Amino acid sequence: MSDTYRDLFVSAADGLRLYTRDYNPGTAGALPVVCLSGLTRSSEDFHELALALSRGSSRPRRVLSLDYRGRGRSDWDKDWRNYDVKIELNDVLQVLTVAGIEKAVFVGTSRGGLITMALSAVRPTLIAAAVLNDIGPVLEARGIARIRGYVGKLPTPRTLDEAVQILRQTSAAEFPAFTDEQWRALARVTWREADGQLVLNYDPNLMKTLEVADPEAPLPDLWPLFEGLKPFPLLVIRGEHSDLLSAGTVQAMQEKHPRFRAITVPGQGHAPALDGDLTQAIEQFILSVEASA
Numbered sequence: 609m610s611d612t613y614r615d616l617f618v619s620a621a622d623g624l625r626l627y628t629r630d631y632n633p634g635t636a637g638a639l640p641v642v643c644l645s646g647l648t649r650s651s652e653d654f655h656e657l658a659l660a661l662s663r664g665s666s667r668p669r670r671v672l673s674l675d676y677r678g679r680g681r682s683d684w685d686k687d688w689r690n691y692d693v694k695i696e697l698n699d700v701l702q703v704l705t706v707a708g709i710e711k712a713v714f715v716g717t718s719r720g721g722l723i724t725m726a727l728s729a730v731r732p733t734l735i736a737a738a739v740l741n742d743i744g745p746v747l748e749a750r751g752i753a754r755i756r757g758y759v760g761k762l763p764t765p766r767t768l769d770e771a772v773q774i775l776r777q778t779s780a781a782e783f784p785a786f787t788d789e790q791w792r793a794l795a796r797v798t799w800r801e802a803d804g805q806l807v808l809n810y811d812p813n814l815m816k817t818l819e820v821a822d823p824e825a826p827l828p829d830l831w832p833l834f835e836g837l838k839p840f841p842l843l844v845i846r847g848e849h850s851d852l853l854s855a856g857t858v859q860a861m862q863e864k865h866p867r868f869r870a871i872t873v874p875g876q877g878h879a880p881a882l883d884g885d886l887t888q889a890i891e892q893f894i895l896s897v898e899a900s901a
Contacts, residue, residue, distance in 0.1 A: 612659060613673075618706045620677065620699050622690075627651070627681035628703050631671040632662035638669035639736050639898055640712045644700065644720025645673075646879055648759055648810045650680030652797045653717065653882070660887040667895065672712075674703055676719075678811035688813035693719070697726050704734065713894050717741040717879045718852070728836030737841040737897040739890055742850050742879035744857045745830035751852030751878055753823065760815030762798070765806050771795035782849045785875020793881070834861065841867045841900075843893045845886065849877035869893065 616628040629651045641661055643654040651673035658671040675682040676696045685691065700723060704712075713736050716724035721743030728735055758778060765771035772788075772795045783790075799806040842865055846853050855872075862868045871889055873880040880886065 612655075612663070613671075615681075616672075616703070616707065618703045620702055624677050624685060624699075625683045626677060626699055626703060627675045628707070629655075629658065629671075629673040630707065631658045631673070632668055633670055633707075635662070635668055635670045638667045639894060640670040640672065640709055641894065642700075642704065642709065642712045642714050643671065643673040644714065644716040644723050645676070645679070646718035646720060647755065648679065648798075648808075648814060649717065650675045650797060650809055652680065652809075654715070656883045657715070657887045657890060661891060661894070665891055667898075669894075672703070672707055672709065674700060678814060680809060684811040684813075688811070688816045691811070691814050691817050693722055693726060697723050697730070700727070701731065709734070711736050713737045713739065713897065715739040715741065715882070715890065716743065717882070718743050722830070722833075725830065725833040725837060728840070729833055732836060732839070735837075735840050736901070737843075737894070738837055739843045739845065739893065741845045741882065742847050742853050744844065744853050744861050745834035746854070746857040746860075747827055747830070748852050748854055749823075749827065751850070752827075754851060756815075756818045756821075756823070759818055760808070760812035762808070765795075765799065768792065768795055768806070771799050771806060779877070782847070782851070782877025783875065784849075786881075790881055790883070793883075831864075834864070838865055841893070841897050842869070843890065844868065844870045845880055845882075846870065846872050847876040847878055847880045848872055848874050850879070852878045 613629040613631040616630040618626045620626050645653050654673040662671045678684045714724045721740040724738050772791045800809045858870050
């Protein structure tokens with residue numbers, strides 16, 4: 609429990625315990641925001657954004673930030689095959705039902721953006737607008753190969769300083785503009801302390817979902833899922849150095865979507881940190897959605 613959010617625990621359909629940070633749950637009127645993280649990431653990724661939207665905003669609003677199964681404070685699944693977008697989508701729907709969310713702005717980083725696109729196909733009435741952080745309907749093979757190369761395979765640091773060094777060694781080329789504090793923030797969400805040691809903040813078995821995928825197989829066509837977002841205002845954020853979302857894909861998305869905005873974040877790769885100026889840009893986008901509703 610924190611003085612900025614409450615802990616929300618929800619049972620998934622198969623009984624697994626799921627964790628969500630619930631910021632400003634008593635707020636009514638303003639559109640709530642639902643934050644969905646990347647493959648190995650957790651609800652902590654969105655803390656600065658959630659604080660800005662739930663407290664510092666000119667119009668405070670409720671913000672939910674979810675831990676998928678096997679990440680953060682949610683239970684690990686005994687069967688790694690359940691670390692699957694379809695099952696995680698059902699988990700998200702379960703959380704939203706318990707939380708009483710009927711319509712929201714969805715902020716999806718990477719995998720969270722894929723889940724948001726899938727949500728537009730199965731439950732479009734839940735979506736008021738969407739923010740896709742460094743994800744789109746075309747996934748670049750180079751980015752997937754890089755992700756496959758590190759998930760569950762990072763060395764175990766003894767200290768937070770050592771954790772920062774590991775991340776700098778693996779990702780400095782993608783994030784040349786990162787500050788020391790941003791590197792430390794990234795380290796704090798990549799590992800957590802358990803029994804006096806730093807351990808990964810996700811189930812290492814997530815790597816198996818990537819290992820069984822055929823790297824030579826054609827990537828899935830996600831354009832039909834992207835079509836589901838056409839009725840809703842859409843903000844797409846891309847890191848200048850992203851190897852998963854290309855500038856060409858962003859251009860193609862813009863040509864197909866009638867209510868589209870894009871931001872390129874200089875000096876960052878996949879996926880940009882949602883802090884600083886980006887929090888203000890996302891807030892302004894949400895306020896414009898409400899004004900035009």
